[in-house]
Amino acid sequence: MRAVSIYVWAVAMTIGASTTVAGPATGDVAAAACTSCHGKDGAGNAEAGFPALAQLPHKYFIKQIADFKSGARTRTRDLHVGDSEASEGYGYYVSFMKSVAKALSAEDAEAAARYFEGLERPTLVPVAADPAVIARGKQLAVNGDWDREIPPCFKCHAVDGRGVAPSFPPISGQHAAYTERQLQAWKTGSRTNDPQKLMKATAEKLTDDEIRSVAAYLATLGTQSQGGGK
Amino acid sequence: MKKPVQYLFYMLALGVITTSCAKQPATRTTADTLPVTAPAPTQDTSGSARTAAPAASVAGRGEADSKKPATAKFVPPSESAIPKNEFGESVLLGKKIFMNTQQYAKRYVGNGLNCANCHLDNGRKTDSAPIWAAYVLYPAYRAKTGQIDTIQSRIQGCFMYSMNGTAPAFDSKEMTALVTYHYWLASGAPTRVKMTGQGFLQLPKPAKSPDLARGEDVFKNNCVICHGANGEGTKAASGEYAFPPLWGKDSFNWGAGMHRIDTAAGFIKVNMPYGRFGTLSDQEAWDVALFMNSHERPGDPRFKDSLEATRDKNHDENCLYGRTPGQLAALLEKKAAKKAEADKAKARESDDKASKERTTPLWDGYSPATAH
Numbered sequence: 001m002r003a004v005s006i007y008v009w010a011v012a013m014t015i016g017a018s019t020t021v022a023g024p025a026t027g028d029v030a031a032a033a034c035t036s037c038h039g040k041d042g043a044g045n046a047e048a049g050f051p052a053l054a055q056l057p058h059k060y061f062i063k064q065i066a067d068f069k070s071g072a073r074t075r076t077r078d079l080h081v082g083d084s085e086a087s088e089g090y091g092y093y094v095s096f097m098k099s100v101a102k103a104l105s106a107e108d109a110e111a112a113a114r115y116f117e118g119l120e121r122p123t124l125v126p127v128a129a130d131p132a133v134i135a136r137g138k139q140l141a142v143n144g145d146w147d148r149e150i151p152p153c154f155k156c157h158a159v160d161g162r163g164v165a166p167s168f169p170p171i172s173g174q175h176a177a178y179t180e181r182q183l184q185a186w187k188t189g190s191r192t193n194d195p196q197k198l199m200k201a202t203a204e205k206l207t208d209d210e211i212r213s214v215a216a217y218l219a220t221l222g223t224q225s226q227g228g229g230k
Numbered sequence: 231m232k233k234p235v236q237y238l239f240y241m242l243a244l245g246v247i248t249t250s251c252a253k254q255p256a257t258r259t260t261a262d263t264l265p266v267t268a269p270a271p272t273q274d275t276s277g278s279a280r281t282a283a284p285a286a287s288v289a290g291r292g293e294a295d296s297k298k299p300a301t302a303k304f305v306p307p308s309e310s311a312i313p314k315n316e317f318g319e320s321v322l323l324g325k326k327i328f329m330n331t332q333q334y335a336k337r338y339v340g341n342g343l344n345c346a347n348c349h350l351d352n353g354r355k356t357d358s359a360p361i362w363a364a365y366v367l368y369p370a371y372r373a374k375t376g377q378i379d380t381i382q383s384r385i386q387g388c389f390m391y392s393m394n395g396t397a398p399a400f401d402s403k404e405m406t407a408l409v410t411y412h413y414w415l416a417s418g419a420p421t422r423v424k425m426t427g428q429g430f431l432q433l434p435k436p437a438k439s440p441d442l443a444r445g446e447d448v449f450k451n452n453c454v455i456c457h458g459a460n461g462e463g464t465k466a467a468s469g470e471y472a473f474p475p476l477w478g479k480d481s482f483n484w485g486a487g488m489h490r491i492d493t494a495a496g497f498i499k500v501n502m503p504y505g506r507f508g509t510l511s512d513q514e515a516w517d518v519a520l521f522m523n524s525h526e527r528p529g530d531p532r533f534k535d536s537l538e539a540t541r542d543k544n545h546d547e548n549c550l551y552g553r554t555p556g557q558l559a560a561l562l563e564k565k566a567a568k569k570a571e572a573d574k575a576k577a578r579e580s581d582d583k584a585s586k587e588r589t590t591p592l593w594d595g596y597s598p599a600t601a602h
Binding site for chain 1: 309350351354355451452455456464465466467468472473503504505506507509
């Protein structure tokens with residue numbers, strides 16, 4: 001994780017530097033800034049913890065950039081030494097994305113949103129996972145658990161988690177670690193920019209084990225997502 | 231209530247209602263679509279985990295409703311318990327039709343809805359007109375149809391009104407599969423018993439008369455993200471509705487139970503906003519139900535002669551069919567005042583035994599839908 005940290009900060013510096021030196025970046029440059037971490041194919045990077053962005057609905061993408069920039073995506077609090085969020089948790093990624101988002105103009109964000117929305121959802125390399133874990137995750141994603149008022153993921157994020165533009169992003173084919181981190185962030189109150197607290201309300205009802213299971217299951221659905229399609 | 235803007239609202243609402251009804255062809259037969267609106271107990275959330283084996287026990291609800299018939303707490307069987315045989319295949323087809331009516335019973339559907347849009351958790355969820363609870367109440371006499379309805383004719387009603395379509399024949403494969411799915415979900419349930427969570431929650435009348443402007447605020451703050459700014463629903467990339475339209479041409483018609491403000495309020499209170507269940511106040515649920523049901527939707531298939539005649543024959547004061555919201559509010563206020571007076575008189579003259587008898591005795595001759 002330490003190597004990754006250095007890497008992402010280096011990228012952040014580069015983006016910052018390029019916009020400062022070259023003046024307002026064009027859309028292409030902005031998209032390039034994103035693809036250096038999230039991939040030209042928008043597949044993200046599982047190892048580094050960068051999410052897949054392909055097919056994110058345009059409006060959702062723009063909102064996330066704006067929320068990173070303004071700080072709305074996360075609860076405001078001081079990170080301290082030894083805080084897991086400060087080193088490699090949710091807060092760490094948010095701080096990084098904040099600096100990236102600040103370097104983007106509205107035009108840049110617009111261009112990047114269009115770029116990623118137009119990509120095919122990539123096929124992820126299958127990750128070895130316990131079939132029992134996958135089955136548990138599938139049960140939650142497809143049927144939820146109504147005795148605990150946990151709705152199925154696919155009710156809002158569409159069949160097979162393909163997403164429903166503009167507000168519900170595709171969740172299938174996402175790296176398990178990323179999905180888990182977001183669900184935990186909602187659960188613990190670190191991520192706060194879900195509309196009407198819909199994700200907080202759901203994540204709060206999930207156990208850590210269930211969060212891991214559902215994230216693992218969604219990662220296995222690595223193809224054919226259509227949520228951001230126009 | 232007296233702002234010019236609100237009068238404009240009322241006029242617009244009357245306009246759309248009139249338009250929608252005027253478009254109606256002449257008569258169709260009466261049947262019912264009404265998601266069951268019998269007096270329902272309050273929600274029991276102390277559900278236990280779903281088990282493979284169906285379990286039912288008849289138990290009183292432990293509340294001050296000992297006068298009600300015993301209600302059963304019931305857990306429908308889990309999917310893994312569907313038999314792997316011909317019967318099981320019919321159950322599975324029934325479930326498919328229920329979840330994706332658009333695809334599997336397409337020729338009977340005239341709007342953009344699926345059964346599961348109103349019967350949550352594929353017909354399992356309590357206070358969401360669970361179909362295992364409906365199944366055990368039929369055959370039953372219903373005032374709406376004026377006849378003994380079987381589960382088949384009840385389901386036909388759903389197609390004619392809630393699905394704004396046509397009734398599948400009793401012996402059609404769709405009907406057979408749907409009835410089989412109902413029957414299987416009711417595995418082990420007692421018959422002719424009003425079960426806990428049956429129908430929709432009967433929400434107590436709100437403190438203030440439901441109000442359009444407040445309802446619109448509730449709608450904007452809670453519903454638009456899924457159902458769209460104009461209640462038009464949201465389609466997924468596949469072209470199918472991911473979130474159902476609440477009014478307009480692809481929604482339920484003026485004969486469907488959900489067009490009733492009281493039914494909609496009870497549904498909304500328990501089941502919406504999806505994922506933040508039960509977070510609206512009773513008042514908010516009533517207000518937004520009024521707002522939703524003040525809009526244009528496909529007309530009542532029972533339309534005959536005139537809007538007024540159809541209203542007087544088939545609609546009571548719980549909906550905006552042939553009435554402006556202003557007229558409705560006045561009616562409700564009048565009724566509430568009358569009831570308050572009656573209650574007062576009752577309380578004065580009798581002991582607490584009489585005052586506890588608020589609930590209409592349900593047995594015998596209990597009808598799942600007393601109105602329309």
